[in-house]
Amino acid sequence: MALLEVSGLTRHFGGVRAVTDLSFTVAEGEILGLIGPNGAGKTTAFNLIAGYLRPMAGRIVFAGRDLVGLKPHAVTKRGIARTFQIVKPFRKLDVLENVVLGAFLRRRGRREAEAEARLVLDKVGLGAKIGVPAADLTLAEQKRLEIARALATRPRLLLLDEPMGGLNPTEIDQASLLVQRLREDGITIVWVEHVLKAIMKVSHRVVVIHHGEKIADATPEAVVQDPAVIAAYLGGARDGHAAA
Amino acid sequence: MTRGLVALAIVALFAVPWLVTNTFFMHLAIMVLMWTALGAAWNLLGGFAGQVSFGHAAFLGVGAYATMIFHLKLGLAPWYGLVLGGVIGALVSLPIGFICFRLRGPYFSLATLAVAEIIRIIAINWETLTDGPVGMLITTLPELRVLGQPVDWESKTPFYVMIATIVVAVIGATWAITRLRFGAYLLAIREDPDSAEAVGIDTVRTNVTALALSAFFTALTGGFYAIYFRYIDPDAVFSIALSVEMVFIAVVGGLATAAGPLIGAVFLVTLAEVFRERFQVWHLIFYGLFMMLTIRYLPEGIWGRIGLLLGRRG
Amino acid sequence: METLIQSLVSGVLTGSLYAMIGVGLTVVFGVMRIINMAHGDLVMLGMYGAFWAHVGARVDPFLSIVVWMPLMFLFGMAIHRFLLRKVVLGGELNTLLYTAGLSLFIANLALFVWTGDYRTIKLSYAVMPLRPFDIAVPIPLAISFGLAIVITVALYWLLARTDMGRAIRATSQDAEAAALMGVNVERTATITFGLGTALAGGAGVLLAPSLYLYPTVGEILVAKCFVIVVLGGLGSVPGAIAGGILLGIIESLGAVYVSVAYKDLIGFVIFLLVLLLRPAGLFGVGKS
Known part of the structure; x- marks a missing residue:
């Protein structure tokens, strides 16, 4: 049975569709990488799971109980701990x-x-x-x-929001070692990261989201081959330039 | 050794009335202690949890009015009314907390200011309960016997003992809180409410608890205010200026320290009472000035700076 | 019906001055993210300025605005440059406490210098109100209303058309980005604080012939300013204008249809409701 089961999770801000109908599962002891271009909705997904935002639709079932509507502190008491991107x-x-x-x-x-x-x-x-x-x-x-x-x-589940964001290469290697050590301890982790090399090396499975929707859910090896993912990242980069 | 020093300080505190006979100094000591209690009560919420209330006069007023109303309308002796007033202050703070704690930082401060003004306006207009703007007066305090001896209400001593007891209670409570998980939680909320939630702290419940404690002691001191001055009116006990003075005592003495408010009160109230003899408003000019100087050059307050110099934590 | 129109009219007239005070507070908040607890006392200084111009120099109080607004502008810049600049770095709560100290200092210094006596300005040309369409319009309020509109339009022009105005708006939207684009944020902040102070002082001058003057009047005014800017959304200039006029109307309708005693209560209750339910202001344009 999955430790965490997210289904149909949706949250929009005004007209912005931050997360739409997102579903994925995390098994006990698994390390799940959550990646996607800038503004894909990764942090929003974390905030929804950890109780900082209320979903407009969807269920978040953790160890058999629905977390929707709980305040962040209650989510932490149930066994989900998080770090912050900033x-x-x-x-x-x-x-x-x-x-x-x-x-x-x-x-x-x-x-x-x-x-x-x-x-x-x-x-x-x-x-x-x-x-x-x-x-x-x-x-x-x-x-x-x-x-x-x-x-x-x-925690039974650890949510890491870009633990390597803003670090230099040496620090990234050290952080990578730390996550591997946690993995050896058997902690279940969902990990959002921009440093793809690191996340691909450590994760058992990777979920890719783009414009708030899931476009891939597979092993790291399979995900890097996925044409939809490649298109999203290239397109995302182009969007990024247009915005800047 | 610290324990010995604290015991000595408490003995010295209660010995004052038997050593000092000058009425002005007794009055000064009572005022210093009253403001210590108010500053320390405010500090529980404003210093530790970092929730800056500009509306604490609301609780002082509720305590003072509860004591007066129980006495004048129901014939309850004011020293019982004082304790009941504390409880009522805490109860009143609960709905206020649930409303205002949905806001953060300066928005919380503005909301408390608004709530206090609302309570003041109600107190002015609800004449059947509060007698309105004319205020309430106790002409003579009822007889009280302690250990078979009648208490002499003409002397300052009984009032001194009362307020000294309240001060020991507030500072004792503050000291105890700094040792408990609860105190650590308050500091966590002050530092970062999001992170506090992330480590499992129910920030609303923790804040509301701190507010209720703070309101209890503020209202208790408000009850003392009513007994000591024997006269209150809405503009005197619900004024924004009163709320602001409580803030200043705590800030100048040292936020989130147990003894800071005592230092702040000794400093500011002595100044106030000395100036009051000559000219009413000078003390407030200096309050304003010291507040600005403190924030600019001594943000940790007088006691906080002493603590830093001695290399101690908290 | 007549009472309704009458109270709407006086609400809008007073509201225009509230708007001017609110705009001063809100531009400062927009640029520096500080809530100035001394804003009401700056209004009070303007009121006394008008009073002394009238009594001391026999200058019409409305005319004296051409002196007081520039002086208050310089005074505001000095406050920011020498007092607030370093404090702002310490965070918004520090600034809040600091300006609370400043407020107490200014108000009580004024109390010392000018005593607590209530004063009024009596204008020879303003004994009887104007009566267009049978609605009483007090002459001082009518003049104030006209001048407030002129000043607000001038402010809009300044914000929209001048380089300084653009710098203020850019800093207000995103101080970091503005700094990257070459805006001198520090200087903009000083000028903005001067502007806010000038607006407060100017509104004080315009209010003086219609209100009682006493040194602690700022305490009441500052509470009203908070209501105004929160109604309109903190940081929003059009919001503050709308909020000011709205509060004027609420107060004057409240005084007629609810009770004089509780008219101030209505403002605060609405204030709390807006803070809780619509923290970006009634029109959803402010920054929370």
């Missing part, structure tokens, strides 16, 4: 406290939450930065911090 750390709080806030979800006491946060921080490679205010980290570190914060809530 990082949103608790800027004035230090690295440890950022992750402790995630750990508090399952552990009420400060001592237990701190212990858990330290473990997670070691795992993502921020163990040495514990006392630094989040605002003073580099972008790559802030992206890691968001992953750590999400992991500390002990």
Whole structure:
């Protein structure tokens, strides 16, 4: 049985069809890549699943229960954690406290939450930065911090929104390693990314959306051969130029 | 050691009336403590959760009026009315919270300002309940015996003890909150509401809880205001200026610190009371000036800066 | 019917001045994303300007606007340049608190200098109202209305036709993009704040012959400005004009058909409803 089953998901903003009739499933332990040209509706899809936006139609069934209508915090309690495309750390709080806030979800006491946060921080490679205010980290570190914060809530499903956006090649390699390590830990991940090379290497399966609709859903090898996907990316690039 | 210092401070606080006999200084001390309580109550919401309310006079007024109305219309002794007033203040804050917390940042601030104005206008016009713009007056406080001794209402001491107790309660509550998960959650909301939701924090419920606590202590202090001054009217206890002064005490003392409001109140209220002797409005000119200087040069407040210098967190 | 027309007319007349105050607040919000809590006190300064011109220099208060608006413009630029510029970087809540401090400072300094006495301006030519079609139109309000229209049209021309106006509109839409296109955002902000202050002061001058003057009048006016700009959508100039006139009408109809006591309540209730239900303003053009 699928851990997450999205069906017929639709959300428009005014006249803009951000997501239309989107359906896909995620199996337990799977890493699903979600790709598409700029403005394809990937982040909107995340916001719908995580409860930040309400769908106009469709169902989001997670572990057998419909999530539609739940507030973001309730979605997190059910076991879905997310990161943000534009990082949103608790800027004035230090690295440890950022992750402790995630750990508090399952552990009420400060001592237990701190212990858990330290473990997670070691795992993502921020163990040495514990006392630094989040605002003073580099972008790559802030992206890691968001992953750590999400992991500390002990999710069954992790939504990563462009964990490599804006990073340099070295940082991208490090981030790629981190996601692979998470994959070895058996966490289920849905991952939105622009860096196609990285996502193709790590994902089990890739869903491509374009103008808010799904145009492909297959293994990475099959997706790169798909004529519809190639057309979308080339067309998307042309659209991009016209807009700029 | 900290525990010892705190115990010493509390003993010293309650020893003041037996050491100071000068009425002006007693009045000054009572005013400092009253504004400490108000600033600390505001700080629970404005400092920790970062929800800047410009409408806290609403709760002060509700507490003051509840105490007066229970006493004058139902014959309930004002010290019971004061506690009941606190509870009513908290209850009134619940619908306000559910409305205003749908807004963020400055929009929240404007909404609280509007709500406070609405309550003020109702208080002026609902004459059967509030006696309208003429206000309400307690001519003599009823007799009260503590440990068999009648309380002397002509002396400042009983009022001092009352407000000192309220201050210990608010600062104690603030200190406790900083140690709990709840306090950490408030700071998370202040830093980033979206991320707070992402780690599973019910931001609306957490904010509403903080508001209710804040409103409870503000209304409690409002009840004290009614007992101490024995006279209230809508423009005195519901004014925007009162709300703004609470904000200033907390900001100048140090947002999101337990002791900040005490420092802010000692500083600003002493200034106010000293100037009040000579000329009424000078203290407000200085309030405005200190507010501007604080935001510009000392955004963490006096106590916050001391904390930073001592290298402590919070 | 007659009462209805009468209150509509006085609503529109007062509303035109509300609109002018609201426009000042909203252009500043558009460019700097700050809510200026001291805006009402700037209006108050304009009112006293007119009063002293009239009493001190025997100049007609309406005529004095040619002096006060440029002076308020410079004053506003100075406030931004020397006080607000650095504070704005600290975020919108800091600015909100800072301008609240500024408001208290200006209002109470005025209270100290001018005392709390209520003052009025008595104009020899404005004892009896005009009576076109049997509708009473107070002469000072009629003059104010005319001047407010002239000033608003001039402002539109400035925003639409001049380089500075284009810079203000560009910054208002997207400060980063405007900076990339070569707009000096800092300078635009200073000028915009001057403009907002001049509009507030000008509206104060025009209001002075029709209202009681006292130093803390800004407290009431600032609350009204928020209602106006939220009705129209924060950041939108046409929205603020519509919002101002709407509030004028709401107040004057409310005073006749609901009650004088609760007329201010109506404004605030509508304000809350708009904030909650249509945060971009009634006309959906503002920025939230």
